[in-house]
Amino acid sequence: MKKFNTIINNIITILFLTTGSLHSAETTDPIKVDWSFKGITGTFDRASLQRGFQVYKEVCSSCHSMQYLSYRNLGEPGGPEFTEAEVKAIAASFEVTDGPDNQGEMFTRPGRPSDIFVSPHPNKEAAAAANGGAYPPDMSVLVKARKGGANYIYSVLVGYEDPPPDVKLDQGVYYNKYMIGNKIKMPNNLVDGLVEYADGTESTVDQMAKDVTTFLAWAAEPELEERHRTGVKVIIYLILLTILVYLSMKKIWSRIDTEV
């Protein structure tokens, strides 16, 4: 698929004779990562998804919601594929507000796999208020909602730097060379060894950034593996059918004196 994108980009470039970049000069292009889910047969790295979920749960989820995901998704094929027992345990580790009960009262209970991911804040306004006025975006489709996709998300996570001397930052604003405009209100939350991976992988900043980006890529496109698999089958089927129809066409048109 990367190739296909490149071809399309090339066609556009050739057609319009342009090499100019649309970005403002100061923003650096995202780092290109060779993700396992790229390409027409790309799949997610299961272990990376599970580690990524751990990073999300222990770090990101204190500010960012993922309201379009349910805990059951974590056990579904093509995702992190936690076992049924693990999914139940993960869900149960969250307190879910339910109700009203037959007394008209809301109550809390342990989460179930069918529940959607519990949001850290009751609403957008509360989320913004708790974060210096900047609403931490819901991360369900974040990878699809940013130009550059997974590369961009990963780059921002590892792109924190000390600002150049000419850049003045307000309180609660951080310098990030990949962020558009270079200013971001999310602090650099990743430090080496921040989480203790269950599978023993060393939790470097780079590793955690890659894992959580992989997790977010899956969250945005949980159908990706099935889509790729189905796509290959559909295209092979269409090509075979096209050949058959082509041969039939040649045979039918051979009855008359015109080439087809």
Added chain:
Amino acid sequence: MSEHEYVPKSKAAKWFNDRLPLLTLGAHLTDYPTPKNLNYWWTFGGILTFCLITQIVTGIVLAMHYVAHADLAFGSVEHIMRNVNYGWLIRYIHSNGASMFFLAVYIHIFRSLFYGSYKSPREIIWILGLLIYLLMMAAAFLGYVLPWGQMSFWGATVITNLFSAIPLVGESITTWLWGAYSVDNPTLNRFFSLHYLFPFLILGLVVLHIWALHIPGNNNPVGIDIKKPSKDTVPFHPYITIKDAFALLMFMIIFAGFVFFSPNILGHSDNYIPANPLVTPAHIVPEWYLLPFYAILRSVPDKLGGVILMFSAIFILFVLPWLDTSKVRSAVFRPIYRQFFWILVIDVLMLGYVGAMPAEGVYLVLARVGTIYYFLHFIVVMPVVGYLEKTDPIPMSISEPVITGGAEPSLARKLNEKV
């Protein structure tokens, strides 16, 4: 149009056909004499029919799960993508299907421009086609608003605001379109209703378009009138049906490539951010198929002027059959016009490109040059070239390529025997 009267074989069929001649219609459609020299540019009519049916079928299923409410629309689309069985497939076919529909319609329109298919006696087919194209653009714009992402919201704001340029009543019309004082929930509701309606209006126009086509019959690459049925024609079935099927399958392979391997490449990433009336995106751009018109709109410094010019860019096509003064249909025999045709293609592509760029600096200059050329092509080039051009000799029929005032008839016959 069939030259011979169709007679059903069984008594029951005859009884039915005497009361409602559907069988006669079917026989007409299968026997329909079609020029045998149609090339693959002629397969896009069938491809477009496929696109329309695909959009209607996938759209009906999507509407079963979609919620047209400002607070729920974005979430309901994600619900389709995640929880509805094969919802992702249906939605990606529908969203990419719109792009494929426009790709096919642009090829279809430029085919007509090259081979002079809009010329007498096919003016009504052309005008019906333009009405279909107008409705397609309206339907596509309405549909793009429905996911209620950032581009949905701001695209709707920009386009509906165009009407406010109308003197005196503009503001009132815009408010009336919105059903509110800005793009809001009532706007989304009516857009959904109209988005569901328009495809069926298109379907009706398509029936008329095909009906009108079956009166004079197809134009062809040589652009000459042919006797029907004759040695120059083949019955629509099986010759054209199998050829259309082959072309359609090739088209479907490209379509599937987008749906399965790059479903979001033709869309804008901002549309996965829920609509926010308080945050304006850095660049508001329409979908790629509307970009040339967007470039024309923005090339004029005056809002009303831009709107008038943009609509003129489409409405000028309605009088095209009368702007073209050439007696020869096909550009194959028009050495001068043929070059202007390709300049127009490049011009429209360039307008599409600058439509995606910020309206400033060199892009604005290009947009203005492109806009001026676009109108010059239709207002000056077409009448003047058609009048002055010395066309190449034209064959008298498809089967016997006898050139008027040209080659020896016996030579043509010899060539024919070889084939």
